[in-house]
Amino acid sequence: MKEEQRSLLLQSSSLFSPPQGVKLSYGTAGFRADASILRSTVHRVGMLAALRSLQTRSVVGLMITASHNKVTDNGVKIVDPSGGMLSQEWEPFADQLANAQTPEALLSLITEFVEKERIPFDGLQSAEILLGRDTRPSGESLLEVAKQGISSIFGAIALDLGILTTPQLHWMVRARNKGKPATEPAYFEQISSSFRCLVDLIPNETESNKMDNTVVVDGADGVGGEKLEVLKNMLTGLVIEVRNTGKDGGLLNDGVGADYVQKEKVVPRGFGSNDVGIRCASFDGDADRLVYFTVPTNSSSKIDLVDGDKILSLFAVFIKEQLSILTKEGNENPNNNSQARLGVVQTAYANGASTDYLKQLGLEVIFTPTGVKHLHEKAAQFDIGIYFEANGHGTILFSESWLSWLEARNNELSLASAGSEQQKAALRLLSVSKLINQAVGDALSCLLLVEAILHHKGWSIQKWNELYQDLPSRQLKVKVVDRTAVTTTNAETIAVSPPGIQEAIDAETAKHLKGRCFIRPSGTEDVIRVYAEASTQEAADSLADSVAKIVDRFLGFGSSKQ
Ligand code: 16G
Numbered sequence: 255m256k257e258e259q260r261s262l263l264l265q266s267s268s269l270f271s272p273p274q275g276v277k278l279s280y281g282t283a284g285f286r287a288d289a290s291i292l293r294s295t296v297h298r299v300g301m302l303a304a305l306r307s308l309q310t311r312s313v314v315g316l317m318i319t320a321s322h323n324k325v326t327d328n329g330v331k332i333v334d335p336s337g338g339m340l341s342q343e344w345e346p347f348a349d350q351l352a353n354a355q356t357p358e359a360l361l362s363l364i365t366e367f368v369e370k371e372r373i374p375f376d377g378l379q380s381a382e383i384l385l386g387r388d389t390r391p392s393g394e395s396l397l398e399v400a401k402q403g404i405s406s407i408f409g410a411i412a413l414d415l416g417i418l419t420t421p422q423l424h425w426m427v428r429a430r431n432k433g434k435p436a437t438e439p440a441y442f443e444q445i446s447s448s449f450r451c452l453v454d455l456i457p458n459e460t461e462s463n464k465m466d467n468t469v470v471v472d473g474a475d476g477v478g479g480e481k482l483e484v485l486k487n488m489l490t491g492l493v494i495e496v497r498n499t500g501k502d503g504g505l506l507n508d509g510v511g512a513d514y515v516q517k518e519k520v521v522p523r524g525f526g527s528n529d530v531g532i533r534c535a536s537f538d539g540d541a542d543r544l545v546y547f548t549v550p551t552n553s554s555s556k557i558d559l560v561d562g563d564k565i566l567s568l569f570a571v572f573i574k575e576q577l578s579i580l581t582k583e584g585n586e587n588p589n590n591n592s593q594a595r596l597g598v599v600q601t602a603y604a605n606g607a608s609t610d611y612l613k614q615l616g617l618e619v620i621f622t623p624t625g626v627k628h629l630h631e632k633a634a635q636f637d638i639g640i641y642f643e644a645n646g647h648g649t650i651l652f653s654e655s656w657l658s659w660l661e662a663r664n665n666e667l668s669l670a671s672a673g674s675e676q677q678k679a680a681l682r683l684l685s686v687s688k689l690i691n692q693a694v695g696d697a698l699s700c701l702l703l704v705e706a707i708l709h710h711k712g713w714s715i716q717k718w719n720e721l722y723q724d725l726p727s728r729q730l731k732v733k734v735v736d737r738t739a740v741t742t743t744n745a746e747t748i749a750v751s752p753p754g755i756q757e758a759i760d761a762e763t764a765k766h767l768k769g770r771c772f773i774r775p776s777g778t779e780d781v782i783r784v785y786a787e788a789s790t791q792e793a794a795d796s797l798a799d800s801v802a803k804i805v806d807r808f809l810g811f812g813s814s815k816q
């Protein structure tokens with residue numbers, strides 16, 4: 255490394271001291287903490303992003319957000335050139351960088367890493383980083399800090415894209431590296447025009463005109479609401495009313511948003527007895543999660559939740575149906591290699607009833623640990639892979655090779671049988687691949703796909719919700735002395751350590767009809783999470799309760815005194 259570069263790194267990093275007494279970890283979704291202690295971390299992630307861009311010789315992204323967490327928190331994460339999450343191989347280095355105690359320690363980590371990874375670090379190679387942030391008040395100054403980190407690497411350029419949803423930034427990084435327009439107008443244009451195609455292809459006989467074409471969306475007082483206000487004006491045939499846009503003084507994620515709605519199962523702020531029966535949806539703070547809900551009665555704040563598992567099921571039903579139209583008998587094309595491998599990916603949090611339903615549809619269902627990066631990786635192994643977390647984060651991935659086949663097939667059909675059912679199915683699938691954000695789960699694009707499918711099928715939200723009935727479930731969290739004491743296997747369904755805990759959980763689970771229960775250390779909070787499912791709500795509550803006590807007995811603060 256050149257001497258000028260060394261001294262620039264030393265000088266720049268001496269401006270920011272890492273937080274004392276806190277060990278930061280890149281976790282499931284980047285670094286996240288109280289915004290006041292994040293400056294040094296964000297600065298170093300700026301450097302990290304520049305190194306990643308140099309190594310991959312591609313554009314990467316850096317997003318400042320803490321998603322569904324409280325407004326005083328913030329966070330930072332890197333978007334890889336593919337538009338996905340930072341390669342997991344780089345996470346340990348990210349942790350080391352964030353926790354280095356002195357500028358000298360930081361410099362030697364970087365020197366070592368650059369050599370090991372053979373990163374072209376001569377100032378000749380250029381690096382480019384697209385920057386985005388959500389609406390948090392701390393975002394602007396943290397973004398400036400990220401720029402300083404980036405500019406301490408020779409040849410690195412930061413392009414500030416201002417306020418964006420997390421999925422917009424992922425989309426733009428992906429588009430840029432494919433040589434396509436990577437601007438916000440291009441994003442809105444692509445998703446609104448593919449939505450329009452899907453609506454134009456709705457069969458005439460569908461009773462969708464009888465359907466209510468209004469959806470009311472809770473924007474979590476975050477960035478999603480404000481972007482949806484722009485997008486909605488580009489759509490026809492769909493009326494979107496946005497509440498909690500953040501413009502009317504509401505506090506981000508405070509009693510609003512997808513995380514709140516999904517976990518508490520009550521109406522978000524701004525919704526209530528006037529909304530009985532209406533189709534409602536909720537985004538999280540950075541708009542990468544979407545759940546739907548309805549208010550069943552005006553006498554309580556309880557909602558009927560339509561979660562990520564049901565969105566996944568709706569998508570799976572539609573895709574499967576279109577695939578079968580496309581491959582229908584009577585198709586004289588000998589080269590009809592359209593048997594796409596369609597698969598779905600879930601985590602242990604998926605409601606057991608959803609998994610049964612998807613298997614009944616004849617689909618291959620795969621489980622991974624929690625966290626988008628794990629689901630995404632598995633879904634990418636299919637021709638069409640649909641993944642969702644129950645919390646509402648998910649998308650559909652189409653393989654490049656299958657998409658090229660589909661495009662060619664569509665061209666053939668448009669010559670031989672334009673306007674046929676088969677060609678319409680091909681066009682619908684192509685439109686889905688353009689509407690859906692293939693970089694990451696995206697509340698805006700998933701909302702439009704849900705709406706298009708409901709209209710296509712002429713389904714109300716109630717009808718959609720009846721695809722299957724959720725098993726009652728309960729989630730709890732337990733504060734423990736050291737959450738890393740819990741390690742798991744089999745997509746987090748079995749606790750390997752501490753010894754004996756899984757046996758205790760099994761014994762408790764066996765007492766409940768249709769009981770299922772697992773524990774895992776949170777990747778974003780200092781707690782152990784407990785998930786329980788059973789045939790009745792009382793049983794799910796009692797199972798979760800007993801297992802929380804087991805966790806406390808093995809690992810809680812009481813246990814350390816024994
Ligand atoms: C993050 C993850 C989300 C996961 C959640 C689990 C991303 C983009 N987000 O929000 O997928 O469900 O963490 O949180 O990966 P937990 O580990 O605290 O339960």
Ligand code: MG
Binds near residue numbers: 321541542
């Ligand atoms: Mg989020």
